[in-house]
Amino acid sequence: MTRRDFLTGTVKAIISALVTGVTVVAAYFMYPAGLRSRTMVYCDCMDEDALPKKGVKRAEYRYTQKGREMAVGVFIVKDDSAVYALSPVCTHLGCLVNYNRHKNEFICPCHGGRYDASGKVISGPPPGPLARLPLKIENGRVYIGVMLPAAAAA
Amino acid sequence: MGRAFDWLDKKFRIKAPHKGFLRRRLPPGLSYFYCLGGAAFTSYLILFITGLMLSLYYIPSEMEAYESVLTIQREVHLGWLIRSVHKWSATLLIVFILCHTIRVFISRAYKSPKELNWIVGCLTLVSAFASGFTGYLLPWDQKSYWATTVGTSMAATIPIMGRHLMYLIRGGMDVGGSTLIRFYSFHVLWLPVTMAALLWAHFHMVKRLGIKGRL
Numbered sequence: 001m002t003r004r005d006f007l008t009g010t011v012k013a014i015i016s017a018l019v020t021g022v023t024v025v026a027a028y029f030m031y032p033a034g035l036r037s038r039t040m041v042y043c044d045c046m047d048e049d050a051l052p053k054k055g056v057k058r059a060e061y062r063y064t065q066k067g068r069e070m071a072v073g074v075f076i077v078k079d080d081s082a083v084y085a086l087s088p089v090c091t092h093l094g095c096l097v098n099y100n101r102h103k104n105e106f107i108c109p110c111h112g113g114r115y116d117a118s119g120k121v122i123s124g125p126p127p128g129p130l131a132r133l134p135l136k137i138e139n140g141r142v143y144i145g146v147m148l149p150a151a152a153a154a
Numbered sequence: 155m156g157r158a159f160d161w162l163d164k165k166f167r168i169k170a171p172h173k174g175f176l177r178r179r180l181p182p183g184l185s186y187f188y189c190l191g192g193a194a195f196t197s198y199l200i201l202f203i204t205g206l207m208l209s210l211y212y213i214p215s216e217m218e219a220y221e222s223v224l225t226i227q228r229e230v231h232l233g234w235l236i237r238s239v240h241k242w243s244a245t246l247l248i249v250f251i252l253c254h255t256i257r258v259f260i261s262r263a264y265k266s267p268k269e270l271n272w273i274v275g276c277l278t279l280v281s282a283f284a285s286g287f288t289g290y291l292l293p294w295d296q297k298s299y300w301a302t303t304v305g306t307s308m309a310a311t312i313p314i315m316g317r318h319l320m321y322l323i324r325g326g327m328d329v330g331g332s333t334l335i336r337f338y339s340f341h342v343l344w345l346p347v348t349m350a351a352l353l354w355a356h357f358h359m360v361k362r363l364g365i366k367g368r369l
Contacts (some may be wrong), residue, residue: 031318093307095300104348110304 037150042136042143045074045085051142052078056099056117061144065152074133074144075099075106077117085144086119087131095129106130181365187257188365194250195353197243200284202346204240212292214338216331219294243288251279263365271359278352281345288341294334302337303329 009012036092043061046070073096075086086106088096095110105122106115114122119130134145163169163237211230213222228231255275258264264272291302306329325332 027322028326031322032324032332035327036323093304095304110300 034149038147039150040134040145041148041152042134042145043072043148045142045144046076048137048140048142051083052076054078055104056101057127058099059142061146063146063148063152065149069106072146075130076135076142077119079101079118083135085133087133089131090126091121091130092124092126175361184365187261190250190254190257192256193246197247197250198349198353200238200243201247203299204236205342205346207236208240209342214335216220216294216334219292223293223295239249244289247282248286251282255279268359269362271356271363274356274359275361276357278349281349281352285341285349286346288337288345291329291334291337291342299329302333307335 041063042062045061048057050059051096057076057078059074059076061074062069062071064070073088075088077086078083082112088106090097090110090113092108092111092113095108097106097108097113099105100107104116104117106119107113108124108126111125113124113126115126115130116122119132121129136143136145158170208226211222211226211233213219223237226237228234230236258272258275287302287305291298306320306323307321310316312319321327323333324330325334325336
C-alpha cells in the first residue's frame with residue numbers, strides 16, 4: 001500500500017463515517033421526543049346519571065394541556081351486560097366515525113367503514129374493531145382513561 | 155448578449171460552457187409534447203415566486219395559521235390572487251409533470267443513455283407530490299387536517315417500521331402543532347431545495363445527453 005492509497009482510503013472512511021453519523025443523528029433528532037413518557041390519565045367525562053340507559057351516547061372527556069382546555073369525543077355504550085367507552089377514531093386511517101342512530105351503526109365518513117354498536121367491523125376497510133377505552137365510575141362521575149403526555153392533567 | 159452581462163461574465167464566465175443555449179439545434183421530429191417538461195418547470199418557478207411572497211404573511215403556528223390564511227385572502231393586497239396562483243400552479247405542476255412523464259415513456263426517452271435522467275425525473279415527481287402533500291396541510295382547516303391525518307396514517311400500515319415512520323412524519327402521535335411546523339419546514343425549505351438540485355441535474359443531463367437520442 002502506498003502512502004497515497006492510505007491517505008485516500010482514510011479520507012474516504014472519514015467521510016463515510018461522517019455521512020452515516022450525521023444521518024443517524026438527524027433521524028434521531030427528527031423523531032419526536034417524549035412518546036414513551038405518556039401515562040394513563042383518567043379524564044372527567046360526565047355525571048353517572050347521564051350514562052345511557054341503553055344504546056350509544058356521544059360524550060366528551062376533558063383535560064388541560066399547556067394551559068389549553070381540550071375536549072375529545074368518545075362514545076359511551078350501554079348494552080345488556082356492561083357499559084363501556086369506544087374511541088371514535090376509525091381503525092382504518094384515523095378519521096372520526098359518526099354514530100347513526102337510525103341504523104345503530106358507527107359509520108366513518110372518509111372511506112365508509114361500518115361498525116356495529118359494540119364497535120365490531122360490519123363492512124368496509126377497517127382492519128379491526130373500534131378501540132375500547134378504560135372507563136371508571138367514581139363518586140358519581142364517569143372517567144375515561146387515556147394515554148396523555150406527562151405535561152397534561154385531567 | 156448585452157454589454158452589462160458581458161461585463162459580469164468577464165469575471166463569472168458562465169457564457170462559455172453554455173454557448174448559444176437559446177440557439178441550439180433541435181433534432182427533427184420534435185412536437186409541442188416536448189414542451190411539457192418546460193411547462194412543468196415554469197409552474198415550479200411560479201410556485202417558487204408566489205411561495206416566497208406568501209411566506210411573508212403566513213404564520214406556521216397552531217393558533218395563527220388559519221387566521222393568517224384568512225388575512226392573506228381578505229386583507230393583504232392581492233393576497234387572494236397570489237394564493238390562488240400558488241394553488242393552481244401546484245395543481246398544474248403535478249399535471250404537467252405527469253404529462254411529461256407519459257411523453258417520455260411513449261417516446262422511449264428513458265432508455266440508455268438517459269436512464270439516470272428518468273430516475274432523477276421520478277425523484278422530482280416524488281418531491282412534487284411531497285410538496286403538494288405538505289402544502290395541503292398549511293391552511294390548517296378541517297379538510298387539510300383530516301387529509302393529513304388519513305395521509306400520514308397510511309405510513310403506519312407499513313409492517314414493523316410503519317408506526318415509527320408515522321410518528322416521525324407527524325412529529326408526535328397525532329397531527330398537531332408540531333406536524334404543522336414540520337410540514338411547513340419541508341414545504342418551504344427541504345423540498346424546494348431538493349427539487350432545485352434535482353432539476354439542475356435533470357437539465358444538466360438533458361444538455362449532455364440530448365432530448366431525443368443524442369443531441
